[in-house]
Amino acid sequence: MIKNLVILISLFILTLSIKAEEGLTIVAVGKADVEKDGLIIVTNDQPRGLSNREKTIIAEYEKLMKNDFSFYKQKFNVMDKNEYKPKAVRKDYSFLSGIGVRYFILNSFDKASENTLSVKSELYSVREKKLLETVSVTVTPSNVRKNGHEAGDALFQKIAGQTSIFRSKIVFVSDKGTTKSKGIKELYIMDFDGHGVRRLTNHRGNVISPAFSFDGRKVLYSLIKNSRSKSRNINLYILDVETGRSRVISSKKGINSGAFFMPDGENIALTLTHEGNAEIYSLNLASGATRRITKHYQPDVDPSINVTGSRMAFLSGRSGAGKPMIYIADPRAQEKDVKRISYVGKFNATPRFSPDGSEIAFASWLDNRFDIFRVDENGANLHRLTKDFGSNEDPTYSNDGQFIAFSSQRVLSRTRAVQNIYIMTRDGDILGSLTKNMGNCSTPRWSKY
């Protein structure tokens, strides 16, 4: 007993004698602001004897590339001044360095045949004073946008070391073609910059909740038919983007909707109500076999899967109180690792994973409208992204996670409102609208390739 006490006392003395080593006071300044890279994109002297049409191709190629890089305005300062052109053509590195240019892209065109030009796009680093990358493509009036974006992406990758959004596409639903007697919503696809809009469906009904496959080749959507028949079951369709053909893949009783591709491309997650309550299931596209993912007496809807397929974000009423909250779970088993993410918000909707699965963007009802919010996958760092900008819904992350597209609605008068697709950076810097004169556009989904 006494022995123990002696040990105890000696321990006290020991703690007294411990002194932290002498040190300097260290304070963290924190992460540096990253300077924007000055970038100029110029066209080398054009070959002689070009037709007007061919000159238009050249102009479009240059304009497109400038526009592409301008999306990354946190990263690049696209400098567009005529007097810089000869300096870049002559590779005057010291002048360019002096005005803050870090990279320049020099496009040289050659006539291959009638209305066909071969382009050589060269990327130079002013700091290293050397050519970094050369991309050669052939452009015609019909493929100049596609090939221009691809060339831009290759050069971007050389600078940033990761893929850009330049080749990505967005699907969305538009009510263009709606008449007074008949409201229709069809599925459309466009490039990330709003060009090349193409209609994908012709159901003359209401297409809802589309979803891109991870490779961008297939789109899932649900359809509310306009027909007068008694059966107005909401069925799920799959569409081949290339051929435009679609077919029903789930027509269970009730709602077959809110589908989302699993990363393997062979299974999907979707909401079914055939057993009464809305629950999330996994469905194998080939066999049609279903597996239940959620099991709760409250409704579970709107799954979103991260790129590895290990996490699923969804909405659930299981918190009680009648407010849908965001949860995550492991979709590979039933009710596995369910974790509540959101504890606030009157009405949360459409949780969407960023491509790397580190954050979730969602819409939430605040001050009588929806706005876009962002939260880390573990529930920390809840940020508001939109404010005083109409009612904003349906966020969707870009393939590189740097941008979020969403639909924004403006009330024009008591009876009229217009809804368009907008794009912003993941920090809420709004870059502008992508859709124009397309009626009301909603539910954008950004491809993930």
Added chain:
Amino acid sequence: MRSMVINKPLSFYTKKSTAMHVLIVLIACLLSWLNWQSGEKQRKINVKLVQSSVRVDMVALPKRTLKELEAIQASSASAPAPSTTSKVPEPKPIPDKGDEYLKDTKEVKKKSLADLLKNYSKKDKVSDVKKVRAKSKEGSGLNQKQQALLAGLVKRGNKVQKGEALVGNGSAEVLSAVQAYATRLPGIVKPFWKIPSYLADKGLRARIRVFINSQGRIVRAVIYESSGDDEYDNRALAAVKKASPFPVPEQKISKNILNGDILLGFPL
């Protein structure tokens, strides 16, 4: 020997044993009190650190957007620094956000622990010794934990931070004054701390030792720990030099400040 033991009455041993026990308890009390006294200042710093690294959950959706919050932080960082006072400055007031930001139970627990410790320090109870030791251990192990703690501080979320300094040991009063002075520097240097894109995301780190005279001007700034990249080191040095002059240090710490007791970490 044995006979002696037997000869003594039981009461003799009882008294002796009681006296021994009382003595031991008294010694224990005294030691714990001394221990408590000696660790007072350090403990306060520790508690501060713990609080500033505690996660905060929201109880309502934020009204301000991320960009608005960034603008607030930027303006508060570039605002002129207040004149020096002899007191440890209060932590920066959290911008008025109504009741949107309430602290979660975790922090409440930690806070109440801190309060408990404070109360106990007046009462001086033996039973506190364990808690005190747990706390002072955190203090002595500071150097090992610096990286993790600092990293956590930098990753702070949608909230204006409290303290952001980690210190070694020294004369407690001067120390806390040096610390208080040091915590004002990052806000002044940050607006000038810029790097080109090719150096970003490389995980570089430099530490600069600053020598500031009694007028608050930089006398010397030397690289204490190089990042290994000249451009990065130079940018960090340039940021410090551009940020000069700094606030005028108090008289009692001006010697420490002039002797380069402060290290600025870029980023940590």
